[in-house]
Amino acid sequence: MTDYGEEQRNELEAIESIYPDSYTVLSENPASFTITVTSEAGENDETVEVTLKFTYVEKYPDEPPLWEIHAQENLEDSDAEEVLSLLQQQAEENLGMVMIFTLVTAVQEKLNEIVDQIKSREEEARLQAEKELEEAEKKAFQGTVVTIENFLSWKAGFEQDMAEIRKKRQKEEEQTGKNKLTGKQLFETDHNLDTSDIQFLEDAGNSVEVDESLFQDIDDLDLDEDDPDFDPLALGSDED
Numbered sequence: 001m002t003d004y005g006e007e008q009r010n011e012l013e014a015i016e017s018i019y020p021d022s023y024t025v026l027s028e029n030p031a032s033f034t035i036t037v038t039s040e041a042g043e044n045d046e047t048v049e050v051t052l053k054f055t056y057v058e059k060y061p062d063e064p065p066l067w068e069i070h071a072q073e074n075l076e077d078s079d080a081e082e083v084l085s086l087l088q089q090q091a092e093e094n095l096g097m098v099m100i101f102t103l104v105t106a107v108q109e110k111l112n113e114i115v116d117q118i119k120s121r122e123e124e125a126r127l128q129a130e131k132e133l134e135e136a137e138k139k140a141f142q143g144t145v146v147t148i149e150n151f152l153s154w155k156a157g158f159e160q161d162m163a164e165i166r167k168k169r170q171k172e173e174e175q176t177g178k179n180k181l182t183g184k185q186l187f188e189t190d191h192n193l194d195t196s197d198i199q200f201l202e203d204a205g206n207s208v209e210v211d212e213s214l215f216q217d218i219d220d221l222d223l224d225e226d227d228p229d230f231d232p233l234a235l236g237s238d239e240d
Contacts, residue, residue, distance in 0.1 A: 008056050011098040018101065031056040034070050035104055039111035046118065048111045049073040050083060054100060061098050064091035079114050086110055 008031055015035070016023050022036040032055040039048040053070040057063050067087050069080055090106045091099060 002062065004059055004062075007098060008060060011100060015100055019104070026053070030058075035100075036071075037104055037107050037111060039108070039115045041115075046074065046115065048075050048079075048114050048118070050075055050080070050107065050111065052087075052104065052107065054103075061094075062096055064095065065100070067091075067103070074118075075114070083107055083110055 012031060012033070015033070019035050022038075024034045026032040026034060032053065034051050034053045036049065036051045041047055049072065050069055051071040053068050055066040057065060067084075069083065072080060075083075086106055087103055090103050094102055
């Protein structure tokens with residue numbers, strides 16, 4: 001007859017010596033404890049950590065122990081599900097033998113794989129970001145490829161803009177025509193205009209230069225201005 005208690009006590013002593021810094025006893029009856037498992041460091045010293053809680057059942061190791069993830073760090077929920085599935089698989093394969101060390105070792109290897117997967121995902125994300133940036137820069141350099149569809153769309157928008165500009169310009173011209181004053185209205189609204197011509201003539205008169213020498217011999221001319229038949233044009237005629 002199997003002495004389950006003896007086998008369980010022997011395994012606990014071995015586990016305590018193997019994992020002195022990560023093994024913690026939670027209770028003695030039933031025996032319950034935790035073991036913290038940490039992955040190897042990744043490229044940027046990132047690690048994945050999980051604390052597993054095990055509880056012996058009465059007929060362990062002929063029956064699998066109870067387990068759960070007590071705590072976790074940097075572990076995605078999907079990865080946590082994979083860890084639990086792995087524990088189930090390993091427990092079924094090792095029934096009848098003490099298995100805690102085997103379970104913890106399997107989880108350790110799984111965490112190392114997860115770190116590698118994280119590194120791979122980060123590399124893929126980096127490459128994807130670089131690809132998207134390169135495509136965006138290429139698109140900006142080449143511009144938009146002209147197709148019938150986008151040309152017709154642009155043409156419709158252009159014609160609409162031009163129609164609005166013409167409408168606005170016509171409205172402005174109509175408004176300008178309404179506000180344009182007639183000559184009479186200008187004189188009625190600006191009284192300076194009725195003296196502008198006089199002022200112009202006065203200014204022009206003051207600036208005219210007269211050659212007085214032209215009039216020095218005017219008294220020597222025999223002008224009969226009182227003669228009704230007097231014709232000043234005839235004075236220079238050769239016939240006289």
